[in-house]
Amino acid sequence: MTHLTVANEQLTFRRFTDGEDRWSDLQEAIFQAGWSHKCPTYVHRAPPCQASCPSGHDIRGWLDIVRGVDKPPAGMSVQEYAFHKMTMSNPFPAVMGRVCPAPCEDGCNRNEVEDHVGINSIEHYIGNWALENKVGFPKPAQETGKKIAVIGGGPAGLSAAYQLRKMGHAVTIYDEHAELGGMMRYGIPGYRTPRDVLDGEIKRIIDMGVDAKMKCRVGKDVQLADLEKNNDAIFWAIGTHSGRGLPVPGADAPNCISGVAFLRAFNQGRLKFVTGRIIVVGGGDTSIDVASVARRLGHITQVHEKDRVEHVVLGQTAHDVASAAKREGADVTLTSLFPVEKMFAAEREVEDAKREGVDIQGGIMPLEVLKGPDGRARALKMCKCTMDGMTPIPQAGTEFEIECDLIVSAIGQKGDMEGLEAMDNGKGFINADKHFKVPGKDKHFVGGDIVRPHLLTTAIGHGWIASESINTFLKGEEFGKRPKVDVHHFNLIDVLRNMGREPEKFVTTEGERGTSSANFAIHNYEDRSTKEVVPADELFLGHFSYTKRNKREEVHISADQVIGNFDERLKTLTDAQAAAEAKRCMSCGLCFECDNCLVFCPQTAVSRSPKAERGLGRYVETDYAKCIGCHICTDVCPTGYIQMGLGE
Numbered sequence: 118m119t120h121l122t123v124a125n126e127q128l129t130f131r132r133f134t135d136g137e138d139r140w141s142d143l144q145e146a147i148f149q150a151g152w153s154h155k156c157p158t159y160v161h162r163a164p165p166c167q168a169s170c171p172s173g174h175d176i177r178g179w180l181d182i183v184r185g186v187d188k189p190p191a192g193m194s195v196q197e198y199a200f201h202k203m204t205m206s207n208p209f210p211a212v213m214g215r216v217c218p219a220p221c222e223d224g225c226n227r228n229e230v231e232d233h234v235g236i237n238s239i240e241h242y243i244g245n246w247a248l249e250n251k252v253g254f255p256k257p258a259q260e261t262g263k264k265i266a267v268i269g270g271g272p273a274g275l276s277a278a279y280q281l282r283k284m285g286h287a288v289t290i291y292d293e294h295a296e297l298g299g300m301m302r303y304g305i306p307g308y309r310t311p312r313d314v315l316d317g318e319i320k321r322i323i324d325m326g327v328d329a330k331m332k333c334r335v336g337k338d339v340q341l342a343d344l345e346k347n348n349d350a351i352f353w354a355i356g357t358h359s360g361r362g363l364p365v366p367g368a369d370a371p372n373c374i375s376g377v378a379f380l381r382a383f384n385q386g387r388l389k390f391v392t393g394r395i396i397v398v399g400g401g402d403t404s405i406d407v408a409s410v411a412r413r414l415g416h417i418t419q420v421h422e423k424d425r426v427e428h429v430v431l432g433q434t435a436h437d438v439a440s441a442a443k444r445e446g447a448d449v450t451l452t453s454l455f456p457v458e459k460m461f462a463a464e465r466e467v468e469d470a471k472r473e474g475v476d477i478q479g480g481i482m483p484l485e486v487l488k489g490p491d492g493r494a495r496a497l498k499m500c501k502c503t504m505d506g507m508t509p510i511p512q513a514g515t516e517f518e519i520e521c522d523l524i525v526s527a528i529g530q531k532g533d534m535e536g537l538e539a540m541d542n543g544k545g546f547i548n549a550d551k552h553f554k555v556p557g558k559d560k561h562f563v564g565g566d567i568v569r570p571h572l573l574t575t576a577i578g579h580g581w582i583a584s585e586s587i588n589t590f591l592k593g594e595e596f597g598k599r600p601k602v603d604v605h606h607f608n609l610i611d612v613l614r615n616m617g618r619e620p621e622k623f624v625t626t627e628g629e630r631g632t633s634s635a636n637f638a639i640h641n642y643e644d645r646s647t648k649e650v651v652p653a654d655e656l657f658l659g660h661f662s663y664t665k666r667n668k669r670e671e672v673h674i675s676a677d678q679v680i681g682n683f684d685e686r687l688k689t690l691t692d693a694q695a696a697a698e699a700k701r702c703m704s705c706g707l708c709f710e711c712d713n714c715l716v717f718c719p720q721t722a723v724s725r726s727p728k729a730e731r732g733l734g735r736y737v738e739t740d741y742a743k744c745i746g747c748h749i750c751t752d753v754c755p756t757g758y759i760q761m762g763l764g765e
């Protein structure tokens with residue numbers, strides 16, 4: 118289910134399906150339960166939202182805080198506590214909350230009730246709150262004396278720098294641009310990632326004591342050999358800044374440019390308007406941004422050869438006198454190989470682009486760039502196509518032409534490896550193993566788009582895992598295996614430690630066996646979160662009544678209002694909306710203190726733990742002398758946290 122899908126108006130949960138009206142084997146089940154000797158145990162598993170977030174957010178953890186189940190320490194606000202939990206994995210909540218397409222929401226179990234939890238909007242709310250309240254990150258308590266060079270100051274590089282600095286390592290970022298942020302600044306336009314928001318989230322990382330050398334291209338201004346000599350490890354996060362041209366004849370025309378070059382020129386303030394009709398070929402995020410920016414810039418009737426967009430984009434000239442000319446709505450067509458509803462761009466962005474006047478045509482492929490007598494592209498020849506996986510199959514007899522003044526290719530990117538040939542895998546990318554180490558290259562680690570172009574959250578996740586690998590490498594230890602569910606998990610030991618109730622180290626004398634009163638382990642508890650994700654059908658969904666999602670307000674801009682409109686389109690949730698939305702979370706895989714088990718146990722075997730011993734995940738205890746193994750508590754546990762296990 119996606120952002121724009123209308124939620125069901127009725128509950129989708131049913132304990133029984135039509136026709137299931139006979140109590141066939143219940144009697145046997147009840148009797149078996151009576152002598153099964155099985156008793157409830159508490160089993161923590163990962164929720165699917167977390168497993169679907171590439172940066173590995175402990176989503177359930179921060180929703181538990183916003184909804185009031187996990188209370189902040191004395192003197193700290195709910196928002197600040199949630200912010201610190203969020204930024205364990207991702208230091209950019211305000212950016213993510215605006216532009217992450219939120220795969221976590223597609224994975225959310227609440228989709229099986231009526232609609233996903235608005236995870237992304239709560240991230241947005243907390244991110245904004247932290248910026249408004251100037252919450253920063255603490256400096257590391259100790260310096261390790263190790264030095265790491267991070268090449269590229271986009272999300273992957275900044276994420277690694279943040280995590281490594283937390284560990285006490287000295288980090289220097291090298292970036293060829295004037296400012297940090299990578300594609301968050303030079304790709305995505307400011308009405309999606311407002312620059313004050315971006316600056317605020319980057320400054321927090323720099324304030325931890327991270328050094329940044331700007332306008333410094335590695336391979337040109339600094340040589341790799343010097344970095345190797347002067348650092349204990351190197352993290353490559355150079356992204357993919359070289360746009361792919363159209364794979365058709367005539368694509369070498371001067372007015373065929375790449376989407377990343379177009380957006381870089383706009384974001385650097387050089388490109389102020391477009392001239393003539395534009396065709397953007399793509400279907401992903403970059404193509405939508407190009408088309409939407411072109412609509413905002415507007416078109417002027419061309420005044421001078423040097424004002425043509427391609428000259429400005431390629432840095433050969435800058436718009437001057439023509440800036441004052443009156444703008445009209447730019448004529449922008451976006452074409453995609455896939456049908457519009459299957460395009461890769463986020464659905465919300467596609468809908469906005471259509472509303473803002475972009476003509477989006479799906480299921481068509483370019484065949485040839487048709488040039489005029491001056492050698493410039495005058496039209497793009499296209500035809501209808503179907504898709505066989507990722508390969509377009511042209512439909513004969515459907516050819517047509519679209520006239521244009523500019524063709525923008527936004528069909529993918531690769532790394533700009535000039536001066537870095539030693540790292541190139543031959544395809545414009547850098548190879549990585551599971552630990553984000555560059556195979557065969559001691560000291561070298563890599564992450565983000567230069568490994569595999571995807572999303573901001575993915576690049577940030579790579580930065581985190583690579584930082585752990587670098588730390589392991591610096592300590593001279595073996596890498597070991599990464600867990601199957603590789604995210605930031607809830608840890609009951611931490612909860613117990615904070616309460617001064619951490620299990621003791623296991624010591625026993627010969628012949629002695631563990632007893633139920635020994636404190637060597639957490640009793641009746643198993644942590645399967647690194648291996649298992651709890652599916653919706655293991656929850657008691659009947660506990661959750663239909664509750665509409667609290668949606669953020671969105672500003673919709675019509676086609677005739679779009680020129681010159683660079684305002685943000687997403688508003689943040691209010692305090693009350695954020696808390697109400699967090700309450701919709703079903704806390705999949707972990708107790709959220711609903712009391713169902715103690716209310717429904719026919720033996721009164723379940724009771725709340727004494728207050729001083731209660732913590733998240735340790736809320737109730739079972740008297741096993743009273744328990745008859747009837748499994749009612751398991752059946753009514755909304756979160757799937759109780760499993761009948763003991764006594765098997």
Ligand SMILES: Cc1cc2nc3c(=O)[nH]c(=O)nc-3n(C[C@H](O)[C@H](O)[C@H](O)COP(=O)(O)OP(=O)(O)OC[C@H]3O[C@@H](n4cnc5c(N)ncnc54)[C@H](O)[C@@H]3O)c2cc1C
Pocket residue numbers: 216217218268269270271272273274291292293294297298299300301304305333334335336354355356357358377380402403404406533537564565566567570571572573574576
């Ligand atoms: C137009 C566009 C829109 C997008 N929209 C979204 C979106 O809405 N949501 C989403 O999740 N993702 C989106 N993405 C994808 C996202 O931006 C990328 O996945 C992400 O930025 C990759 O991060 P990175 O750190 O690997 O690389 P980048 O962000 O590209 O950063 C790489 C950095 O390395 C620097 N660099 C490169 N070579 C060198 C060198 N030799 N020496 C020094 N510095 C160097 C660059 O200057 C740059 O700052 C979009 C991408 C584009 C292009």
Ligand code: SF4
Pocket residue numbers: 169170171172173174176207213214217218219220221222236237240574
């Ligand atoms: S970063 Fe994206 S996927 Fe992860 S929690 Fe935020 S919105 Fe969801």
Ligand code: SF4
Pocket residue numbers: 164165166167176177180224225226227234236701702703704705
């Ligand atoms: S209901 Fe809550 S814990 Fe479960 S998948 Fe959705 S957001 Fe995650």
